[in-house]
Amino acid sequence: MRAYDSPTQTIEEMEAKLLLTTDPQRRLELQAVSAFASYILGIPEELYRYREPAYEEALAHGRTDLAVIFSCTTGYGYQLERKMETAKGYIDLCEKHAYEAEDNFLLPFALENKAFYYLDNGKSSLALSTILSAVEHIGQTDLFFYYHIQNSKAVMLDTLGYSDQAVPLLHESLDFFKKQGSRYFTFLVRFNLSKAKDQSRDIESLIQNFEAMLKIELAEGDDRLMAYPYQTLAQLYVDAGRLSEAINMATLSIGHFRKNREPSMVAASQTTLMEARLKQEETEMAARILKTIDVDVLKNYLLITNYYKVAAEVEKASGNLEKTIDYYKKLAEYSEISRKKDMESEIAKVRTQLDLQTETLRTQLAQTQLSNQKNAFIRNLIIIVVSSITLMIVYLLYLNRKSQKTLALMVQERTRDIRAILDTINQGVVTIESPEKLSFGIERSKAFQESLGFQFETIPELLKHSQLKADEINQVVEALRASIDHDELAFDCNEHLLPRSLTIQHQGKLMDLELEWVKMYSQTGDSVEKILLSIKDLTEMHALELEKEQQRYESALIHSIIKMGDRYFSTLFQKISLYITDSIKTCLLLSQQTQDDMQQGLREIFLNIHTAKGLARSVGLVELSSQCHEAEEQLDLLLNQETKDITNLQSKLLTLEQSLSDLQSFCEAKLSWDLTETKISFPRDTILAGLQFLESYLEEQGVVSRKVQSFLATLERFSQCELRQILLGFQDELESLARKLKKEVPHLKFLGPPIAFNELGETVIHSIFTHVFRNAMDHGIERPAIRESQGKPPRGTITIDCRIRLDILYIDISDDGYGLQVKQIEEIARQRNLINEKRKYAEKDIVQLIFEAGFSSRDEITSISGRGVGMAAIRSYLNEQGGSALIILGESQSGDQYRPFTLQLQIPRELWWESFQTTQQLQMPA
Numbered sequence: 001m002r003a004y005d006s007p008t009q010t011i012e013e014m015e016a017k018l019l020l021t022t023d024p025q026r027r028l029e030l031q032a033v034s035a036f037a038s039y040i041l042g043i044p045e046e047l048y049r050y051r052e053p054a055y056e057e058a059l060a061h062g063r064t065d066l067a068v069i070f071s072c073t074t075g076y077g078y079q080l081e082r083k084m085e086t087a088k089g090y091i092d093l094c095e096k097h098a099y100e101a102e103d104n105f106l107l108p109f110a111l112e113n114k115a116f117y118y119l120d121n122g123k124s125s126l127a128l129s130t131i132l133s134a135v136e137h138i139g140q141t142d143l144f145f146y147y148h149i150q151n152s153k154a155v156m157l158d159t160l161g162y163s164d165q166a167v168p169l170l171h172e173s174l175d176f177f178k179k180q181g182s183r184y185f186t187f188l189v190r191f192n193l194s195k196a197k198d199q200s201r202d203i204e205s206l207i208q209n210f211e212a213m214l215k216i217e218l219a220e221g222d223d224r225l226m227a228y229p230y231q232t233l234a235q236l237y238v239d240a241g242r243l244s245e246a247i248n249m250a251t252l253s254i255g256h257f258r259k260n261r262e263p264s265m266v267a268a269s270q271t272t273l274m275e276a277r278l279k280q281e282e283t284e285m286a287a288r289i290l291k292t293i294d295v296d297v298l299k300n301y302l303l304i305t306n307y308y309k310v311a312a313e314v315e316k317a318s319g320n321l322e323k324t325i326d327y328y329k330k331l332a333e334y335s336e337i338s339r340k341k342d343m344e345s346e347i348a349k350v351r352t353q354l355d356l357q358t359e360t361l362r363t364q365l366a367q368t369q370l371s372n373q374k375n376a377f378i379r380n381l382i383i384i385v386v387s388s389i390t391l392m393i394v395y396l397l398y399l400n401r402k403s404q405k406t407l408a409l410m411v412q413e414r415t416r417d418i419r420a421i422l423d424t425i426n427q428g429v430v431t432i433e434s435p436e437k438l439s440f441g442i443e444r445s446k447a448f449q450e451s452l453g454f455q456f457e458t459i460p461e462l463l464k465h466s467q468l469k470a471d472e473i474n475q476v477v478e479a480l481r482a483s484i485d486h487d488e489l490a491f492d493c494n495e496h497l498l499p500r501s502l503t504i505q506h507q508g509k510l511m512d513l514e515l516e517w518v519k520m521y522s523q524t525g526d527s528v529e530k531i532l533l534s535i536k537d538l539t540e541m542h543a544l545e546l547e548k549e550q551q552r553y554e555s556a557l558i559h560s561i562i563k564m565g566d567r568y569f570s571t572l573f574q575k576i577s578l579y580i581t582d583s584i585k586t587c588l589l590l591s592q593q594t595q596d597d598m599q600q601g602l603r604e605i606f607l608n609i610h611t612a613k614g615l616a617r618s619v620g621l622v623e624l625s626s627q628c629h630e631a632e633e634q635l636d637l638l639l640n641q642e643t644k645d646i647t648n649l650q651s652k653l654l655t656l657e658q659s660l661s662d663l664q665s666f667c668e669a670k671l672s673w674d675l676t677e678t679k680i681s682f683p684r685d686t687i688l689a690g691l692q693f694l695e696s697y698l699e700e701q702g703v704v705s706r707k708v709q710s711f712l713a714t715l716e717r718f719s720q721c722e723l724r725q726i727l728l729g730f731q732d733e734l735e736s737l738a739r740k741l742k743k744e745v746p747h748l749k750f751l752g753p754p755i756a757f758n759e760l761g762e763t764v765i766h767s768i769f770t771h772v773f774r775n776a777m778d779h780g781i782e783r784p785a786i787r788e789s790q791g792k793p794p795r796g797t798i799t800i801d802c803r804i805r806l807d808i809l810y811i812d813i814s815d816d817g818y819g820l821q822v823k824q825i826e827e828i829a830r831q832r833n834l835i836n837e838k839r840k841y842a843e844k845d846i847v848q849l850i851f852e853a854g855f856s857s858r859d860e861i862t863s864i865s866g867r868g869v870g871m872a873a874i875r876s877y878l879n880e881q882g883g884s885a886l887i888i889l890g891e892s893q894s895g896d897q898y899r900p901f902t903l904q905l906q907i908p909r910e911l912w913w914e915s916f917q918t919t920q921q922l923q924m925p926a
Contacts (some may be wrong), residue, residue, distance in 0.1 A: 014030045014031070014033050014034035014037070017030050024057075024061070025061060025063075028057060028058055028061065028063060028066055029066065031054055031070075032054075032058075032069045032070065035054070035069055035070060035073040036069050036073070054066075054070045055067055055090075058070055064097050064100050064101045065101050065106060067093075067097045068097045068098045068101060068106045068109070069109075071090045071091075071093040071094040071097060072090070072091070072109065072110060072113045074090045075088075075089075075090030075091040075093075075094060075117070076091075076116075078090065079091075079116075079117060079120060084121065088117065091110075091113055091114050091117050094110045094114075095110045095114055097110075098110035098111075107134075108134040108135075108137045108138040109134075111130050111131070111133050111134035112131060112134045112149055112152050114130050115128075115130035115131040115134065115152070115156065116152070116156075119156055119159060124160050127156055127160075128156060128160065131149070131152060131153045131156055134152075134153075135149050135150065147172075147173045147176045147177065148173075150169050150172065150173050151169075151170065151173045151188065151189050151192065153169060154166040154167075154169040154170045154173070154192065157169070158192070167193065170189055170193040171193070173189045174186065174189045174190060174193060177189055190213050191213065191228065191229065191232075193213075194206070194209040194210045194212070194213045203236060203240050206236055207233065207236050207237070207240060207242075210229055210233050210236065211233065213229055214226075214229045214230075214233065226252075227252075227253045227256030227257045227260060227262070227265065228253075230250075230252045230253035230256060230269075231249075231250070231253040231257075231269050231272065233245075233249045234246050234249035234272045234273070234276070235272050237249060237276070238272060238275050238276050238279065241279070243276045243279055243280045244280075246272065246273075246276040247273060247276050247277070250269050250270075250272045250273035250276060251273065251493065253265075253269040253272075254266055254269045254270060254489070255493030255494065257269055258490065258493065258494070259475075259478070259479075259482075259497075261478070263294065263297040264297045264298055264303065266297075267294055267295065267297050267298050267303070267307070268298070268303045268306075268307075270289055270292065270293045271293065271303070271306055271307045271310050273289055274289040274293070274311075275310045275313075277289060278310070278313060278317060283314070283317045283318055286317070287314055287315075287318050288526070290314050290315075292486075292487055293307070293311075295307060305331060308328075308330045308331035309331055311327045312327035312328050312331060315327060429532070429535070430532075430533050430535070431520070431530045431531070431532055431533070432459060432480060432484070432530060432531040432532075432533055433530050434484075435481045435484040435485055436481075437458055438458050438460060438477060438480055438481065438484075439458045439459075440457055440458065440459075459476070459480060460473070460477055462502075462504065463477070463502075465504045466502045466503060466504045466505075467502070467503045467504075468499065468502070475497050476497060476498060476499065479494035479498060480494075480498070480531065482494055483519070483528055483531065484528060484529070484530065484531060485528070485529070486527060486528060487526065487527050488519060488521070488527070488528055490528070491519045491528050491531075495517065498515070498517045499515060500514065500515055500516075501513065501514055501515065502515060509539075510539070511537060511539045512537070512538045512539045512542045513535050513536065513537060513538065514535070514536040514538050515535055516533070516536075517531055517532075517533060518531065518532040518533075518534070519531060519532075553623070554666070554670070557620060557621070557666075558670060569619060572615055572618070572619050572766070573619075573660075573663070575763055575766065575767070576615050576616060576621075576624070576660065577660055579608040579609070579611055579612040580608070580609075580612055580653065580656050580657055580660065581657070582608055583604075583605045583608045583609055583612075583653055584650075584653045584654070584657060586601050586604055586605050587601075587605060587646065587649060587650055587653055588650075589601065590602070590646055591646065602638050602639050603853055605649075605653075606632065606635045606639070606853075606869055607869060607876055609631050609632055609635065609656075610628075610632060610771075610869040610870065610873060611767050611770055611771070611873055612628055612656075613625050613628035613629060613632070614770030614771060614774055615766070615767070615770055616628060617733055617736065617737075618729070618730055618732065618733035619732075619733075620732060620736075621663070623659070624656070624659050624660070624663070627652065627655055627656050627659060630652055631649065631652040631653060631656065632869075634649045635649065639854075721756065721757055721762045722754055722756050722757075723754070723755045723756070723757065723765065723800070723802065723811075724754065726757070726762060726765055726766060726769070727750075727769060727800065728748070729766075730769060730773055733770075733773065734746060734773060734777070737773070737774065737777045738777065741778060741783075742783060743777065743782075743784065743796070744784055744794050744795040744796065745795070746776070746777070746781055746795065746797060746798050746815070747795055747796070747797045747798070748798055748800065749797055749798065749799045749800065750800050751799065751800070751801040751802065752801055752803050753802060753803075753804070753914060755802050755912050755914065756912065756913055756914070757911055757912050758911060758912070758913075760881075760910075760911060761910075761911030761912050764881055764911060767873070767877050768873075768874050768877055768878070768905065771869075771870035771873055771874055772813055772870075772903065773798070775870050775871070776813075776815045776817065779817075779818070779857075780796075780815045780817030780818055780819075781796035781815055781816070781817040781818075782796070782817055782818060792816065796815060796817055797815065797816050798813070798814075798815045799813070800812075800813055801813075801814075804914070807908075807909040808906055808908065808909070809905075809906070809907040809908075809909075809911075809912050810905070810906055810907075811904070811905040811907065812888075812902045812903075812904050812905075813902065813903045813904075813905070814900070814901070814902045814903070818898050819890075819898035819899050819900045820847055820850075820887075820889070820898065820899050820901050821857070821897055821898055821899075822843050822846055822889070822899055824857055825849060825850060825857065826841070826846045828855065828857060829846065829855075832855070834849055834852060834855075835849070843889060843899075844888075844889055847887045847889060847901065848886070850871050850887065851871050851872055851874070851875045851885065852868075852872065853868065853869070853872040854868040854869075854872075855868045855871070855872070856868035871885075874903075874905075878905065878906070878907070881907075881911060882908045882910070883905065883906050883907045883908050884906045885903065885904065885906070886903075886906070887902075887903060887904075888901060888904055889901050
């Protein structure tokens, strides 16, 4: 399965295992898998690695199954070389051994190979019948190989002109490989489909098909496969005369093939680039490219013939007729018999041109000789002039020798200057030489020698001590090897792989390095001889920046804490700690619960963390709020069942717990505050009972001293927390939200009697208004420009109206912002199947759905809102205490899609009482 699902990775894995394996049988098996994967990819370099010796060894060990694979891949290799008789012998052996093995996989494999042999030899009917036989033998016992054979069948049908039958088969195979997640075969079938679905074979239509495929692959494809559509498009652009686009595509494919270490395809892409340059009448550039192509790596018949054809045209355009004839001869050797006569005709034409040039030169020589005989005087004069010139040359040689000495002195002086610069510059500078070892040259600065040079002498040694992974190191090494001693195009194509920064472990400490890579040309200027590496040590600068940033953060945090006061900050800190501790406890039990219970537990954790995030923001704990946001994202994945691993969630919750511990230590060290210490040593409810008793007693007596009255007022301040006082504590949070959302800080308007809350009530109110204010700022109140365009003041207003009825406290909360879109809420509810599509609901019932967990009208999630948690949390906190929450719609203006609304909180008597400030003042005696 692996060999034809991920063939490239399979070849690399098998070659690595072969280095570690000595058992002959096991080595044969690994070689067979590698050979089969090479056959799937059609890579000539790999197909030639295991040929006759491996086949003979397999027979010697009695491994008929392995003999099938080796004979097949050997035959296919000879077929690529156009050694058709030898190829036919091995392909027949492959089929014979496959029948002997009686294997459901090997026989279709052998038949597929034979079918392509027939197709390559023009025997279309035999090819089609053979591939149909392969499909019949494989059946659907192995779906992966079945659809692979189906793909081959479709390719043959398309080649034979039956595209209308090929396209449905390719679509069927494409759907299967997509579902299986096979990147290679999805790409391969999509590639074949791009060719097959244009039955007219119009070149512009083919280009459009492949451009569409390229967009898909760029969005979701494997970077290793991108080179093939680049190369195909490059050749199509050449054939269509779109030469600039062809040059760009060919350059891209060269870079990718070099990165993938496929030298034959690098040469093929260079051939396409050379042809594009030639057709653009850039003959000199085409000739330069021709010199860089390594023809020896080309094994495929089609690639070789195309190379010799284009090379002959380049030499012909350059006027090198002898070389043109040589290329045409080689092309004739590789061409089919039907094409050899054409090649011989071309050779004859070029030879005729060469003979004409030779005859012209002979005529010119004869004319020159005749002219010389008639002009003896001129000849003698020339001898005199030559003698004079000779004397002049001798004198110039003397001057030259003298100037060479001067030049040597100048070189020495320049060398000393460079050495002085390298010794004084406070930066690591070194050259990289030798593409094999990538060793550092002797030209290096003193700073490099002192900081890194005594430990690292090559690039691989330096990179092994860095944060880069093994595959990233390998990419850098291969990019450098591909650049040194090659033309500058190779460096330009690979430069993006060279890192710009590194963190290395050196002499027991971490170093942050900034890198710059500069190409250095050879003396001829046609290749990159060395690479100059400039290294800047930024370790101390980064440390100072981190220290300065930490100091800024600590200073802002101290300012925020002192501004709130120790009692208020300690109360909120304890609330946040409680939410996070409860979340950790719940999380530890998740793995032992059923799926439904686990989902419920995750929702509870979500409510806790979302509320903790709001509380953290309200007291200026930005880093803690950010960590809560990260935990929410992990919870999102678990709730949507995109992952089932709760390890990451546990880790993030423990990080939150550690952050709270660090914050507590910080407050103790910097402010001498103990955040866990209770500021009042006895409960507020006890104080309340005492106050009520004292008040009742004093009313009976009718008088009270000023000292007692003062004592009652003092006790009242310690025992209760008034609503207005709680909500004014959100002022910093509202200012922070306003800055982030680019809005004005809203005005808080309080109506109704002053209401005080006990400790539990204060916690509930604070948790609720954390979400209320965030929703009002993010969803409700508009930005100033929008408000002014609607005739509203730029600063919004949030109104909190309290009233008491039958021992229930009603808090009505409203703002003068957008309001609710009832139709949008109903549409989202139907999409989430929260209501019956066929039934009609009243608007007052529809709007209550915003209390459902996960319900949000926002398309995007921010650190402020958008997860659909806030309103659900409000209702949950009230329900736990016997209260409730309700949305009350107001009347809409004519034609306005938004409706004003009021959020009504209903709070039971156990959490609140009327502030003593509202009771009648006691009369003092005169």
